[in-house]
Amino acid sequence: MSAAMRAPAGEHAALLEVRDLRVEFPTRRGVLRALDGVGFTIARGEVLGVVGESGAGKSLTGAAIIGLLEPPGRIAGGEIRLDGTRIDNLPQRAMRQVRGKRIGAIFQDPLTTLNPLLSIGRQLIETIRTHLPLSEGEARERAIRWLEEVGIPAARQRIDAYPHEFSGGMRQRVVIALALCAEPELVVADEPTTALDVSIQAQIIALLKRLAAEHGTAVMLVTHDMGVIAETCDRVAVMYAGRIAEIGPVREVVKHPSHPYTVGLMGSIPALDRKVARLTQIDGAMPRLSAIPSGCAFNPRCPKAMAVCREAKPELRPAGATLAACHLYGAAHV
Amino acid sequence: MIAQLASRLLQAIPVLLVVGFLSFAIFTYVGDPVSIMLGQNATPAMRIAMRHALGLDQPFLVQYWRFMARAIHFNFGLSYRLALPVSQLLLQRLPATTELVMTSAVLALAVGLPLGVYTGIRPNGFVSRSIMAGSLVGVSLPTFLLGILLILFFSVLLGWLPSFGRGHVVDFAHWSTGFLTVSGLRSLILPSITLGLFQMTLIMRLVRTEMLEVLRSDYIKFARARGLAPRVIYFGHALRNTLVPVITIVGLQIGGLIGFSIVTETVFQWPGMGLLLVQSIQNADIPVMSAYLLLIAVVFVVINLIVDILYYVVDPRLRVGR
Ligand SMILES: Nc1ncnc2c1ncn2[C@@H]1O[C@H](COP(=O)(O)OP(=O)(O)OP(=O)(O)O)[C@@H](O)[C@H]1O
Ligand code: SF4
Ligand SMILES: [Mg+2]
Numbered sequence: 001m002s003a004a005m006r007a008p009a010g011e012h013a014a015l016l017e018v019r020d021l022r023v024e025f026p027t028r029r030g031v032l033r034a035l036d037g038v039g040f041t042i043a044r045g046e047v048l049g050v051v052g053e054s055g056a057g058k059s060l061t062g063a064a065i066i067g068l069l070e071p072p073g074r075i076a077g078g079e080i081r082l083d084g085t086r087i088d089n090l091p092q093r094a095m096r097q098v099r100g101k102r103i104g105a106i107f108q109d110p111l112t113t114l115n116p117l118l119s120i121g122r123q124l125i126e127t128i129r130t131h132l133p134l135s136e137g138e139a140r141e142r143a144i145r146w147l148e149e150v151g152i153p154a155a156r157q158r159i160d161a162y163p164h165e166f167s168g169g170m171r172q173r174v175v176i177a178l179a180l181c182a183e184p185e186l187v188v189a190d191e192p193t194t195a196l197d198v199s200i201q202a203q204i205i206a207l208l209k210r211l212a213a214e215h216g217t218a219v220m221l222v223t224h225d226m227g228v229i230a231e232t233c234d235r236v237a238v239m240y241a242g243r244i245a246e247i248g249p250v251r252e253v254v255k256h257p258s259h260p261y262t263v264g265l266m267g268s269i270p271a272l273d274r275k276v277a278r279l280t281q282i283d284g285a286m287p288r289l290s291a292i293p294s295g296c297a298f299n300p301r302c303p304k305a306m307a308v309c310r311e312a313k314p315e316l317r318p319a320g321a322t323l324a325a326c327h328l329y330g331a332a333h334v
Numbered sequence: 335m336i337a338q339l340a341s342r343l344l345q346a347i348p349v350l351l352v353v354g355f356l357s358f359a360i361f362t363y364v365g366d367p368v369s370i371m372l373g374q375n376a377t378p379a380m381r382i383a384m385r386h387a388l389g390l391d392q393p394f395l396v397q398y399w400r401f402m403a404r405a406i407h408f409n410f411g412l413s414y415r416l417a418l419p420v421s422q423l424l425l426q427r428l429p430a431t432t433e434l435v436m437t438s439a440v441l442a443l444a445v446g447l448p449l450g451v452y453t454g455i456r457p458n459g460f461v462s463r464s465i466m467a468g469s470l471v472g473v474s475l476p477t478f479l480l481g482i483l484l485i486l487f488f489s490v491l492l493g494w495l496p497s498f499g500r501g502h503v504v505d506f507a508h509w510s511t512g513f514l515t516v517s518g519l520r521s522l523i524l525p526s527i528t529l530g531l532f533q534m535t536l537i538m539r540l541v542r543t544e545m546l547e548v549l550r551s552d553y554i555k556f557a558r559a560r561g562l563a564p565r566v567i568y569f570g571h572a573l574r575n576t577l578v579p580v581i582t583i584v585g586l587q588i589g590g591l592i593g594f595s596i597v598t599e600t601v602f603q604w605p606g607m608g609l610l611l612v613q614s615i616q617n618a619d620i621p622v623m624s625a626y627l628l629l630i631a632v633v634f635v636v637i638n639l640i641v642d643i644l645y646y647v648v649d650p651r652l653r654v655g656r
Contacts, residue, residue, distance in 0.1 A: 066559055100561030107559075112552035117574050117649060126570070127560045162650040178560060 014041035015218050016065070016186055020078035021088075023060050023069060023242075025289075032289040034060050034073070036242045039316065042186065047212060047219040049229040049250065051265070052239035053286045058222045061239070062188040064088070065220070066105050067095045082186070101131040104179035104187040104217075106208075109195040110171035114163040120147075120174050121159035124181055131182035146177040150207060169200035173207065180211060186218045194224065201225075205232055226265075230254060238262050241286055241297035243313075248322025258319035259326045260302045296327065304328060342642055346635040351402075353631035358401040361411075361624040362390070371414060410625035415617045420625045424607060429510050430500055431606030434598070435591045437522055438530030443584065446534040450541025455568055457546060465538075472535030477594050481528040481601035488524060496521045498603035529598040533587045540583050544576035551575075577648045585641035589634055 023035035035057045042048045050058050063069045065080055067087065080088040087098055099105075107113045115123060124143035128134060134142065140159070147155035150173040152166075163171055172192065179187055189208060193201035209232050212219045221233060229236050230250060237247040238261065246259040257263045284301040293299055299309040308327050319329035368384045369376070376384075385391050389400060404410065410420035453462040475483075489497035501517030503510040512518025548554060549572055557567050596608035603609065607626060614622035646652050 068555065068558055096561045096563065098561070099559055105556070105559035107552060107556055109552060113556040115553040115557065115571050115575070116651060118571070119650075126562065126566060130560070130562055130566075164651050175556070178556070182561075 014081075015044045015046075015083055016042040016220075017081040017084075018061070018065070018078070019081075021061070021064060021075065021080065022077035023057075023064055023073060024076040025073050027072075029290070031076075033076075033292075034242050034289055035064070036292075037078070037313075038239075038242070038244055039078070040237050040244060040247055042218045042220060044185065045212070045216045045218055046235065047209070047221060047233045049233035049236040050220060050222045050239060051224065051226070051229060051236060052245075055286055055289075056239040057242040058239055059190050062105070062190050062220060062222060065186075065188055066099055066103055068099075068105075097131075100127060100184065101182045102184050102186065104182070104184040106172075106175055106179045106187060106189040106192045108191045110168055110175050111195070113175055114171055114178075116163055119160045119162050120166070121161075124159075124174075124178060127178055128181050143177075143181065146181045147174070149211065150174070150177045152177075168196055169204065172196060172204050176204075176208060176211065180215065180217065183215060184217065186220065187212065188220045188222075190222045191224065192221075193228070201228075208232075226254070238265065241292055242289070243297065243325060244316060245298070245326070246319075246322055246324045247316065252321040256320055256322075258322055258324040258329060260304050260328070261298050262324075264301075296325075338646075339639065339642065342639060346639070349635060350628075350631055354402050354405060354628060355398065357405075357624040357628040357631075358398050360627065361401065361620055362397060364620055405625075405628055410628075411621045413614075413619055413622050415614065415619040415622075420621045423610060423622060424625060424629060425508060427605060427607040427610045429503075430512075430604060431592070431595055431599070431608060433512060434522065434525055434529060434604060434606060435588065435595055437526040438533065438591055438595075439584070439588055441526055441530040442534035442537055442587070446537030447541055447580075450538040451545060451568065451573060453538070454542040454545025454549065454572075457542075466542075469535040469538055472531045473539075475531070477528060477532065477597045478601055480531060481524070481598060484524045484528055485601070495524050497524070500605060525598050525602045525604055528601065529591060529594055532594070533584075533591060536587060537580065537584065541573075541576055541580055544579055545572055548572045548575045574648070578645060581641055581644045581648065585637050588637055592630060592633065 018041070019039045021035055021038040022033060025032040025034060038057070038061055040048070050061070052058055060069070060073070063073075064075055067090070069075065075088050078088075079086055082098065082102060087095065090098065114120065121140065121143055124146065125136065125139045128139040128142055129136070132139070132142075144155050144159055147159060152158060152170060152173055158165075163174070166174065176192075179189075187208075192208065193204050196204060205228050208219065208221075211217070221228070223229060233250050235248060236250050236253050238245045238253065238259065240261050246253060246257065246262045253262060254266055257266050287293060287297060287300075293310070295308070295310040295312055296302070296305075296314050299305045302309065306327060312327070314325045314327045316323040316325045317330040319326065368381050368388070368390070372380055372384055382391075389397060392400070408421045410424075412418065413420050413423055416423065449465055453465055456462050485497045488495045496517070499521060500512045501519075501521035502515040503512050503518055504514045505511075512522055554567060554572055557571050562571075592608075595604075595606060596611055598604065599606045599608035600612050607629075610622060611626045613619070614626070
């Protein structure tokens with residue numbers, strides 16, 4: 001665990017390595033930097049949770065990894081490596097062989113992520129055949145097996161049904177089947193249960209967790225639900241204003257947070273095993289991209305802010321059992 | 335689905351009754367068929383006899399009933415101008431109009447759809463912008479002016495294509511087609527462009543707008559995230575989702591094509607029903623006018639029915655009882 005934590009050390013230990021990632025949006029009023037030096041790793045089979053207030057850059061990080069930033073958003077710096085190979089600068093054609101095949105994606109709202117005019121079988125079969133050399137019949141069998149795996153009852157009979165014939169929870173199961181059917185090594189799941197009925201959220205998370213464990217799939221799980229993080233993830237990254245504030249093993253980050261922002265977040269959570277719907281906000285609000293304070297972006301809200309906090313951006317450094325980007329830990333380099 | 339189509343058909347009945355009523359009213363009350371048929375010098379006795387012979391002395395509802403009963407048997411009486419059965423005149427003209435309208439519709443779709451897809455996929459490219467700018471011409475140029483300009487250029491100045499008529503036609507039973515001879519096809523080019531250009535630009539702009547909309551949707555994003563090929567995403571996923579509005583508009587536009595065919599047929603002296611209508615209006619040939627009106631209403635009803643069927647084919651959410 002601690003080996004995976006110290007990112008740059010063993011380069012091939014990590015399945016995914018994101019280093020100094022910067023994402024920008026050119027606008028008429030100048031360039032907005034939405035991600036500013038994001039770096040983390042995910043090991044094979046590991047589940048990394050990502051939390052943070054709305055607008056912190058969680059979805060953008062996921063989009064950058066699967067190479068689907070929406071223009072004019074662009075990767076302006078840094079690199080993303082999958083199994084040691086850079087994927088952030090791949091040509092479109094090569095990136096298509098990564099998407100779906102090596103990195104799957106699960107989106108938030110299953111009511112809108114499935115094409116309403118194509119049967120779920122059609123969508124599964126075409127995805128399978130895009131990535132695997134199977135005949136139509138073989139792909140169909142595989143699609144049925146996947147529908148069974150994600151818990152669609154009577155999968156063989158229902159494979160030709162259309163999305164609108166399924167409930168929201170069932171549709172998200174189909175989405176999970178679609179994301180995993182070519183057995184990717186990594187899945188980026190961006191708030192996969194936020195749009196679902198509370199009563200089925202736990203089932204979907206449990207399903208995702210089980211499938212990832214069975215297939216050895218690593219997961220980057222974006223969520224607002226600290227309960228989910230605690231139950232599901234190996235490590236967690238806390239994001240703030242386009243940067244990672246703290247990253248480390250779940251228990252440590254939750255029980256012994258180092259970064260003042262994480263401390264604030266966790267202060268609102270009674271106990272590790274209790275479900276808390278949303279991260280309660282700390283006094284004040286996260287700055288807009290056009291007005292990010294210099295130095296540590298958290299300094300206007302930080303109870304422990306010092307003079308150096310307004311001048312230098314803190315880098316991630318060991319702080320207890322986690323890594324924290326805060327001048328309280330280690331000497332500030334200028 | 336059968337039940338829904340049946341209910342659509344039932345809904346069409348009042349429409350046809352109302353149009354039938356209008357058609358009947360024109361037939362009976364516009365102009366004075368008796369004086370038109372007998373001329374100015376007829377005696378009152380002759381007029382009364384004629385009125386009786388035509389059934390014009392019957393009560394209103396009886397006349398309407400008889401009119402509709404005859405219409406169902408495709409009997410619209412005699413043309414005042416040509417003294418031939420109206421049904422025979424219309425049937426003679428039907429192939430010319432049908433072939434012109436169909437060719438224009440196919441042209442509009444075959445060009446408009448791909449251009450719409452292309453400009454939707456690359457909204458900011460130079461080619462797309464040029465096409466969009468050019469399409470403004472198609473939207474804003476009136477049909478008759480376009481026809482005259484085409485004649486001026488391709489017939490008068492260049493002498494490449496005929497400026498009027500259908501060329502040689504080949505007869506099959508009651509159908510005369512211009513599709514089988516070179517001169518027939520050449521004659522079709524300018525009129526069908528004239529008639530189809532507006533609809534083509536309309537379809538193109540509609541498909542483009544819909545494509546832009548659909549390409550922003552979550553299911554397209556998810557399809558991309560699964561690594562599907564652009565061809566599959568654009569044609570298998572996106573285009574399909576633009577089809578429902580496109581079918582609606584194309585259905586309506588075929589009606590528009592029939593309407594504008596009157597202008598086009600006049601400009602090109604195309605021997606179709608539109609030209610017949612214009613000639614009939616000029617000569618106050620009431621039976622032809624009222625029959626044309628009723629026929630067009632039937633055509634609209636049929637088109638709407640086809641549109642409904644296509645909805646069911648395209649969109650599974652509309653299919654019930656699965
Ligand atoms: N197209 C865009 N143009 C300009 N700024 C953008 C654009 N898309 C996203 N951003 C900005 O990037 C920042 C990060 O957005 P992101 O969607 O990653 O947030 P998030 O952490 O996923 O939030 P949420 O919890 O609400 O999903 C936000 O401040 C957002 O305003
Ligand atoms: S760097 Fe300074 S302002 Fe930022 S979190 Fe640490 S103490 Fe607070
Ligand atoms: Mg988000």
